[in-house]
Amino acid sequence: MNPVHILAKKGDVAEKVLVVGDPGRAELLSSLLESPKLVNKNRGFLVYTGLYRDTRVSIAxxxxxxxxxxxxxxxxxxxxxxxxxxLGTVGALRPEIGLGEYIIPTGASYNPGGLFFQYVGDLTSVSATPDHDLVSRLITQFSSAGYRFHVGNIFSSDAFYAEDEHFVKRWSDRGNIGVEMECATLFFLSRLRGTKSAAVVVVSDNLATGGNWISKEDLERSVVNGAKSILTVFSEMK
Known part of the structure; x- marks a missing residue:
């Protein structure tokens, strides 16, 4: 099967890919690459490929x-x-987690059904966990960079505006320290397809302390610093 949304050619996409939700973020981070080339802009799914410390990478x-x-x-x-x-954003579910800090997920909870059901039918228990080696490398790199980060399980929600007054307690009581929307899908499909995946998410707001949001400038700073560390991990992998 050939792609119908990302209209790049085989070979345009590197083996190592940093994926982000926002096309503006992809454009921003492409400036970190040497000789970045825009290999797809169809449907707004911007994909750039270039070099970082002599390692070929894509930002998608x-x-x-x-x-x-x-x-x-x-x-x-x-x-x-x-x-x-x-590399994305996350809402913290624990009061001690600060804005602009990072969460490196060790797993992602999710609601059953939806796309998971379409992939596996009535097999209701499917692991959504990242690659252990990749997570270990990220933890080592973020530690050496001196960044404040948290390691733990997160919840991948399908509905951004469906939260109620019980949301934080419901999901934090089940061991989740943050909520975002895509990690469970990435981890699950990566396991299914035999690839490696992991995530680093920046705390943009804290639902446990009233939902205050990070400033645009502070978010951008954390995103760029996080991207540099992720790309460094890519450059050190064989």
């Missing part, structure tokens, strides 16, 4: 939510991607 847009992530992941994989790290 996955859009919002699990279904969008699923389409982009499948097509990037068709085009040669084999190692994926998502």
């Amino acid at each position: 847009t996955h859009g919002i939510g699990g279904p969008s992530m699923a389409i982009v992941f499948e097509e990037l994989h068709m085009l040669g991607g084999s190692t994926f790290v998502r």
Whole structure:
């Protein structure tokens, strides 16, 4: 099957891919690459390929939510991607987690049904966990960079505006320290397709302390610093 949304050619996409939700973020981070080339702009799924410390990498847009992530992941994989790290934002579910800090997920909870049911039918228990080696490398790199980060399980929600007054307690009581929308899909499909994946998410707001949001400038700073660390991990992998 050939991709129908990402209209790049086989070989245009590197084996190592940094995926982000926002096309503006992909454009921003492409400036970190040497000689970045825009290999797709169809449907707003911007994909750039270039070099970082002599390592060929791609920076790709996955859009919002699990279904969008699923389409982009499948097509990037068709085009040669084999190692994926998502860099996005997350709402913290614990009061001690600060804005602009990072969460490196060790797993992602999700609601059953939807795209998961379409992939596996009535097999209701499917692991959504990242690659252990990739997570270990990210933890080591973020530690050496001196960044404040948290390691733990997160919840991947399908509905941004469906939260009620019980949301934080419901999901934090089940061991989740943050909520976002795409990691469960990435981890699940990566396991299914035999690729490596992980994520680093920046805390943009804290639902446990009233939902205050990070400033645009502070978010951009954390995103750029996080991207540099992820790309460094890519450059150190064989």
